Amino acid sequence: MAGVNAMEKKLSEYKCDTNEAICLKLVRFPEDIEDESTTFHPEYSHQLYGDDEVAFGYKGLQIQLYYSAGNLSTLFKVKYAAKVTEKFDCVEPDNVEGKIRKVIPMGFTCNTDDFVSLLEKEANFKPFGTLLHTYKVHNVEEGEDLTYQIHKARVSSPGFREYHERLQTFLMWFIETASFIDVDDERWDFFLIFEKYNKDGETLFATVGYMTVYNYYVYPDKTRPRVSQMLILPPFQGEGHGAQLLEAVHRFYCTSPLVQDITAEDPSENYVKLRDFVLVKLCQELPSFSTELLSEGFSDTMVTEACEKLKINKKHARRVYEILRLRVTDMSDEEKARAYRLDIKRRLFGPYKRNQRELTKMMKCLRPEELVSHINQLDTQLQHEELEKSYQELVEEYRRVIERLARA
Incomplete structure (x- = not known):
């Protein structure tokens, strides 16, 4: 019994929390690759690593998923200090690499030098689709106003399908019940936020977040856009981008006489809070919601x-x-x-x-x-x-x- 307990204790040293082991980055400059301050981690990893979100078989496991800030070209590497098979012949480690390969699309590199070469091509990346809205956010750290753009894209936009395949991998890590969508259905609309920034005197664009909306048919001649997924990437959260995106989407659909109303699919608590804020902001300008009429009751x-x-x-x-x-x-x-x-x-x-x-x-x-x-x-x-x-x-x-x- 003592021998069994000792073995269990030794094997327990080879368990890793996958939310800590997975290291994500949005890379703008080559020096960001080694800069720990640019790393962020998933909120969830259960869809790949089970409800306990644990990978067995490694000490010091680090799963690197680094993305170029704009086009999301991907660097994928797995590192560890020790592997269980090196000590215990009868125990197999989890296939952590294989699980990641199931969700990230082909085209990634495992070589850092190749990834740096891809970074140099970021100047060629331009936002997809049609520009809907431009806004500024004051950045206290930089001491300046940063410029952001919201674009509407469709899957037919050149290069967008491959870009979206890379973008949607973030859903797995930050939306608890996330699933990938069938982009071949023409009823999908895609709304994207990009930050404009300068690098060596050139204007580049970084991916900030996005929303997918499905246009349901409503008899006899209308549609009902339903928000399906919405994600602001962690480095940009808490800056008001979600409200800007949702308001821009509402204003876009409001211009169409064929839209009946706008809804959301299984909204989270955070989404409901965001929607409350945006809808109140929009409605407070309507005459029927004036202060004098509010006291008379809902009409x-x-x-x-x-x-x-x-x-x-x-x-x-x-x-x-x-x-x-x-x-x-x-x-x-x-x-x-x-x-x-x-x-x-x-x-x-x-x-x-x-x-x-x-x-x-x-x-x-x-x-x-x-x-x-x-x-x-x-x-x-x-x-x-x-x-x-x-x-x-x-x-x-x-x-x-x-x-x-x-x-x-």
Whole structure:
């Protein structure tokens, strides 16, 4: 038994956290390759290395995936201090390299000198598609305003298919349930952000992030663009690029009379926060959302104007109204605060009432022992407590949006 435990202890030294082992870079200059400060790591690696996100068989494992900043030409190398087969003949290490090769497209190099040669060709890289929007962000470190561009591309753009294959590999590391899309479907739209920067007197472009949108058909002659995937690469997060991208995408589709409304597929919590901010920012300029009308309650006029001018559906328009009304409501005034609270709770109570009606119908055909398990669901006091909790959580979310609007 002692021998087994000793063996287990020795083998445990050959386990590596794959989120730490995978080293990612967006390389602009050759010196970035050895600069540790330019390295970032995945948030997730379970799709390749299992739920425990562990690779077995190596000490000091480092999986290098370095990309040129613009075209995303790829350097792929695997390094380690020791391998388990060198000490234990009967134990096989995980095929860490093979797993990476399944998701990165062909065309990568394993040679650093070749990668540096590819960096020299970055001056030839230009953003794909049509320029939609240009904006600036002040960089405190550099002490200057940096320029960014948002482009709309289609898969038919020359060179875009290969570029997108390299770009989408980042999804595996930063979106928990990511999957690759079928780019051959012409209903896909691609929106990309690039940073303009200078290198040896030349203007170059670095990839910042992107969004994919699928245009669903709506009978009889409209489409419903649905945001599928959105990612701002880690070195650029927290700088407002997501809001710029989502607003630019909304403004693009708003110009088309054939678009019914804009939705999102299985939105994450962070995406919902971002969408709240962008939609409130857009709607606050609409006449139907004026301060005077907000206090009168949610109206059909708001629904119509939000849909016709901004392609926002009724559900999202209602949420925007609630945020804007909170912003103009003096919550220290007991009467105004109560009116706002009741307005929100009436909407929140809808699902509770539907649930209660369904349970009442169901209880008529339940046996006594089944009735006991459902009776608690009709507890009015419990419902009121849950309703109050939901209301408080919602107001907290809304306040964060209002605070971000104030900063913007």
